[in-house]
Amino acid sequence: MHTTLAEIFVSELFGTLILLLIGIGVVANELLPGTKGRGTGWMLIGWGWGFAVFTGVLVAFKSGAHLNPAVTIGIAVSGAPEYVPGIPVDTASTATYLSAQAIGAAAGALVAWLAYKPHYDLADSPRDILMTFCTDPDVRRTPWNFFSEALNTFVLVVVVLSVGPAGQASGLVKVDLGLLGALGVALLVTGIVLGLGGTTGCSINPTRDLMPRLVHAVLPIANKGSSRWDYAWVPVIGPVVGGILAGLVAPMLF
Template sequence: MQAIVYEFIGTALIILLGNGVVANTSLQKTYAGGAGWIVITFGWAMAVFTGVYVSAAESGAHLNPAVTLALAYLGKFAWSKVGGYLLAQIAGAFTGSLLVWLTYKKQYDASTDAGAIKATFCTAPAVRSFGWNMLTEMIGTFALVFGVLHIASPASSLGALDALPVALLVLGIGLSLGGATGYAINPARDLGPRIAHMLLPIQHKGSSDWGYALVPIVGPVLGSALAAMAYHLLHMP
């Protein structure tokens, strides 16, 4: 149970700080308005560092269904525990978004751009094309999971300090691959906040765009599976 609690806490921290930096740069009447992509990608990297470091010793710091499923496929995590981890991750992501909304409540009230408001919760493509958007999420998640599997391997693991290379990996993905879809690379990161966007009483929020919601779920799951298979093939005895 403690591991599940820390999965919840770690994921909530990631979304609190990750979506928090998006809110700080995107909403009206904030001090960081218009700060841009570099600030957002660095903010997300620091968010991942914090979430991973806090939860690594207690839960293994999956904090992402794509990571949990890859580890289960490789026999490094029990399938019987997968459901609990996935629920904790989605609930943590929802809670993190709720805390962002509470933090920036007055800025949400002052903002009238529905797209900017939604961006503080969930992802959306710069150019809408489901097939290509799906491929982008697959590639980004492949890079994430393949990198994480090597970072966390017994030969190279630094324990809780693995949080730093994982954060740098997320920073690289954001800077290099993130501009097409907003780099969800984590189904819980998108789904939990999208549910929050739908439920919270936000003025001028517009649609939660559930027609797109499968892309940041299915794309990362497929990318994770490919990364796990590639890792398995490269490390077969």
């Protein structure tokens, strides 16, 4: 069945909105004063982002739930004619995915801020406020931070591509974007965050970091401080590079 560009746009927008709403909400629950989850730790963030991905994938099943420009770009680079039946991989569909993901991420960040606004009003740590929206490493070593983001995203996208057309053609797997398919992606993200995300905070998604950082910059949040634009390119370009490399490698592996 053919899926229109409008349907792709709506599916990706709402899926990414839900992803960012829950994901940012998890970090806000851990870092902001007066929340029930304050100080719970990295396990809450790792599993919380996994659940966020699980929910976002379910919402965006019609579009194949890319929810991430690195995934969209990796699919395009892989040369697959389709990733989801009825959606050709071409310039129009790629542009639709990317624009919907950007708008959805900004909207999700805005709604998450509204959900936790009384707690943002109490916050006095500019860095904690920033990290609810986007990533910022404790150890700032730009080349290594870049490598970490590229590596983490490579792992994500190469596994995601293994369940696409290449994986199906090899008999490796049959795609299922229902509950079990969504659970697989959620566990993958949780594993990456818990195992590899301690270095940078694990963006693995250019839009997930860039658009909330932009929202942070424009919102009237007391004590928010700098949006750290000097670092912002790392969680954008790093995941793009990782996605491209995964798109080139996946056809050879599968």
